[in-house]
Amino acid sequence: MIKYILIADDHDVVLTGTSLILESRIPDISVDQAEDYPETLEKISQRKYDLIILDINMPESKNKKMISEIKEIDPDVKILIFSAYEEEIAVQYIKEGANGYLSKLSKVEEISEAVIRIFREGYYYPSGIVNQLLQDSxxxxxxxxxxxxxxxxxxxxxxxxxxxxxxxxxxxxxxxxxxxxxxx
Structure with a gap:
């Protein structure tokens, strides 16, 4: 069964690179792209995605509110925050309902592993985030x-x-x- 992924980021190199990484390492996926937040919402409204890889700092983004807006359109979609921000920021998005966080500084193996784990387990939290979630909860x-x-x-x-x-x-x-x- 094909899994549908939407990568939402305003940098062409991130869109292209992440798409190539995932398509070359994970079978049976279809990757789509959005360059800003309004385009992201439009695409989510038009198609059912299994996963959204979401940059939190792109044109017209709405910070943490993006999570609830996306989940309002599709409550079942998984959201992986993909950002260069520190893990402390990621924790805030996870508390809003995101299913995981991945640093843009991650190695190729970790990028594909994060997506595979979200499909398999429903979440992906690097150990630093798990510790913060436990401390903050x-x-x-x-x-x-x-x-x-x-x-x-x-x-x-x-x-x-x-x-x-x-x-x-x-x-x-x-x-x-x-x-x-x-x-x-």
Whole structure:
């Protein structure tokens, strides 16, 4: 099944380079491009994408509000923030609903791995961001998790995907998905 990706960035070299990297390393994808935020919204309105790779600093961008506007058009689309900004900024976008962050300084392998992980697991957080999310999140939310939810949470923090968690805990992958969607 083909996965549809929209890369939204105002730099031709980023659009072209990222497209080439993904198309050469990930089978069964179709990559589209948008050069500014209005074009991004227009394309999302016209086609169903599985992933948007979103630069947060492009013409007519609306900062964190972009996440909610995109999710309003397509609640199921995954959003990977692709930026040269520090991870502290990325954490803010993740808290708004983005599914991950990738630095524009990343190596080719990490770019393709981030996309593969978002398709497979639904998110991609570099370890520095995981640490910040844990530091910034209220401990009360973690304390409200059941024992089983907490076990899944710990495995997710360690970078385990649904299949690995399923094997480790001997439970169905659909059960893991249900736990992950629950609000603490």
């Amino acid at each position: 209220p401990l009360d939310s973690i304390k409200r998790l059941s024992e089983r939810e907490y076990q899944i949470f710990i495995l997710m923090v360690k970078g385990y995907g649904n299949l690995e968690i399923s094997n480790e805990m001997n439970i169905q992958m659909s059960t893991i998905s249900t736990y992950k969607k629950k609000d603490p």
